Amino acid sequence: MRDDYLWDASGEPDPEIQRLENALRSLRHNGPAPEFPVIAADKHQPRQVRWLHGWFARVAVAAACAAVAVIGGFLVLRPKLQVAPSEWTVTNVDGGTRLGSSTISIAGRAKNLGIGQLLETDSRSRASIRAEATGEIQVEPQTRLRVLSSKSGLNRFQLERGAINVRIWAEPGEFVVDTPSAVAVDLGCVYTLQVNDAGDGLLRTSMGWVGFKLGDRESFIPAGAACATRKKTGPGTPYFEDTAQSFRDFLTVLDVQGSNAKEYSAALQAVLEEARPQDALTLWHLLPRVPESDRERVYDRLAQFAPPPAGVTRQGILHLDRQMLDLWWNALDLGDISLWRHWERSWPQNDVQN
Amino acid sequence: MSREPAGYDEGDNARLVEAARQGDRAAFGQLYDDYARMVHGILLARVPLSEVDDLVHDVFLLALRQLHTLRDPTRFGGWLAAITRNRASDFHRRSIDEVELPDSLSAEQVAAGATSGTHSASDDEAIFLLAVVRELPETYREPLLLRLVEGMTGPEIAARTGLTPGSVRVNLHRGMNQLREKLASRPRSSGRSK
Numbered sequence: 001m002r003d004d005y006l007w008d009a010s011g012e013p014d015p016e017i018q019r020l021e022n023a024l025r026s027l028r029h030n031g032p033a034p035e036f037p038v039i040a041a042d043k044h045q046p047r048q049v050r051w052l053h054g055w056f057a058r059v060a061v062a063a064a065c066a067a068v069a070v071i072g073g074f075l076v077l078r079p080k081l082q083v084a085p086s087e088w089t090v091t092n093v094d095g096g097t098r099l100g101s102s103t104i105s106i107a108g109r110a111k112n113l114g115i116g117q118l119l120e121t122d123s124r125s126r127a128s129i130r131a132e133a134t135g136e137i138q139v140e141p142q143t144r145l146r147v148l149s150s151k152s153g154l155n156r157f158q159l160e161r162g163a164i165n166v167r168i169w170a171e172p173g174e175f176v177v178d179t180p181s182a183v184a185v186d187l188g189c190v191y192t193l194q195v196n197d198a199g200d201g202l203l204r205t206s207m208g209w210v211g212f213k214l215g216d217r218e219s220f221i222p223a224g225a226a227c228a229t230r231k232k233t234g235p236g237t238p239y240f241e242d243t244a245q246s247f248r249d250f251l252t253v254l255d256v257q258g259s260n261a262k263e264y265s266a267a268l269q270a271v272l273e274e275a276r277p278q279d280a281l282t283l284w285h286l287l288p289r290v291p292e293s294d295r296e297r298v299y300d301r302l303a304q305f306a307p308p309p310a311g312v313t314r315q316g317i318l319h320l321d322r323q324m325l326d327l328w329w330n331a332l333d334l335g336d337i338s339l340w341r342h343w344e345r346s347w348p349q350n351d352v353q354n
Numbered sequence: 355m356s357r358e359p360a361g362y363d364e365g366d367n368a369r370l371v372e373a374a375r376q377g378d379r380a381a382f383g384q385l386y387d388d389y390a391r392m393v394h395g396i397l398l399a400r401v402p403l404s405e406v407d408d409l410v411h412d413v414f415l416l417a418l419r420q421l422h423t424l425r426d427p428t429r430f431g432g433w434l435a436a437i438t439r440n441r442a443s444d445f446h447r448r449s450i451d452e453v454e455l456p457d458s459l460s461a462e463q464v465a466a467g468a469t470s471g472t473h474s475a476s477d478d479e480a481i482f483l484l485a486v487v488r489e490l491p492e493t494y495r496e497p498l499l500l501r502l503v504e505g506m507t508g509p510e511i512a513a514r515t516g517l518t519p520g521s522v523r524v525n526l527h528r529g530m531n532q533l534r535e536k537l538a539s540r541p542r543s544s545g546r547s548k
Contacts, residue, residue: 003523003527006501006508006526006527006530007507007508007509007523007526008507008508008509009507016534017502017530020483020502020533021502021505023476023479023480023483024480024483024484024502024503025480025503025505026476026477026480027398027403027480027484027503028391028394028503028504028505029390029391029393029394029395029407029410029504031390031407031410033383033386033387033390034411034414036379036382036383036386036414036415036418091491091492092491093491093493093494094528107490107491107532108489108490108491108532126493128491128492128493130492132443132446136492138493167436167439169440169443190432190436206432206516207429207432207433207436222425223425223426223429224426224429333425
């Protein structure tokens with residue numbers, strides 16, 4: 001009952017909580033809404049062009065006085081990034097957090113996280129990791145995580161198993177997490193990443209978008225979407241989390257090698273039939289993954305939902321022309337793929353174990 | 355348990371966001387009324403008390419300017435919460451050379467500083483308690499301040515911030531346990547006891 005009162009003020013009041021409420025009430029926000037400037041609605045430019053204009057404008061601002069991160073969901077002004085590497089601080093939240101050979105057992109106690117040092121939580125412990133210039137990570141129970149590098153422009157972690165909730169405010173491409181089956185590259189966002197003991201994982205994005213990569217296989221996961229990853233095959237096909245379970249089950253058949261041709265064809269047909277307009281995300285990712293003989297079906301269905309923009313031809317897509325695929329991705333308005341291509345060229349070689 | 359608390363309608367929220375995007379200042383004003391406590395509470399967990407009100411205004415200005423980039427209007431709350439946290443981090447990066455309160459001071463030191471001005475005993479108590487909450491891990495500070503200071507219920511915190519009710523409930527419960535322990539270990543002055 002005490003928990004009920006704390007939760008929603010129902011049930012028997014907790015005297016201590018009531019005392020705290022009374023004592024702290026004077027700090028409550030009570031100001032009226034200020035006068036905000038008029039921001040004219042832009043009704044004439046197509047949404048994608050408006051977003052790209054905003055992005056280029058902000059890059060110019062960044063060169064002058066502030067760093068700006070471009071993400072699929074929102075833009076936040078930041079000061080210019082410092083040259084000094086990020087200093088990651090671990091705070092024990094619950095239970096005891098193991099850091100290298102020592103244990104932080106007091107809640108709220110913090111320590112620096114060194115390069116290569118293993119952070120481990122048990123079934124009852126949780127921790128929080130933070131670097132002011134980069135972001136913060138909530139570490140869930142039963143997790144093993146370490147920093148591989150922390151230098152100007154790149155923070156690389158390794159998630160061996162467990163789950164982390166990530167919130168990054170650094171520049172896109174500056175925060176990377178290796179898992180046994182794929183590399184997750186932040187493009188300015190909030191997401192959760194889980195890895196099980198078999199090395200398979202699941203990434204769910206709450207805000208912005210994330211790139212997921214193993215070799216040539218890449219998946220882009222925008223806000224509201226998720227993507228599984230498997231040790232043998234790498235990133236799966238992303239899907240929005242409000243899709244039906246049957247849709248996801250059929251996607252799993254397409255992603256996991258081993259199904260026979262008949263099962264595969266039936267699963268693909270089901271995905272195409274059940275797809276909604278917003279599942280253009282999934283269909284775009286299927287284009288390079290399905291056999292050539294099936295590609296036309298995927299193209300036609302995707303084109304129904306999101307007509308190919310100028311510069312994209314049917315033949316080009318069927319032949320997996322990279323530029324045309326990228327143009328079509330940008331037309332889906334899920335994130336500017338030039339960010340990914342730019343940062344992809346500057347990453348160290350991926351040495352994720354298979 | 356329903357994710358949406360009484361009085362919160364995701365559809366109305368999305369309509370307000372769309373209207374605000376079209377330049378409807380009254381709609382944005384309504385969003386301010388609906389979310390100002392959330393923003394204020396998040397900032398209370400992170401920046402000096404004296405800076406909070408100005409930063410609330412900053413956050414909403416930023417949000418107004420970037421509203422066209424919000425892809426899903428139903429996620430306005432979570433988007434705004436992220437802007438708020440980022441603005442708080444931004445504040446700290448820009449204030450490196452300035453004196454920071456109260457993270458680097460103990461709760462007692464903050465309270466002692468607060469009594470030197472024109473604060474009443476009840477103000478002192480509030481500032482002292484705020485400082486104690488701010489000693490807690492960040493995961494717990496924020497929901498506790500939204501609940502105890504801003505008067506938001508757990509379901510409302512979940513609905514507005516975009517977090518799951520389960521997460522909020524666990525963090526409230528654990529945070530409150532840690533807060534009780536800290537307060538139990540603190541001596542009470544006659545000025546602070548009730």
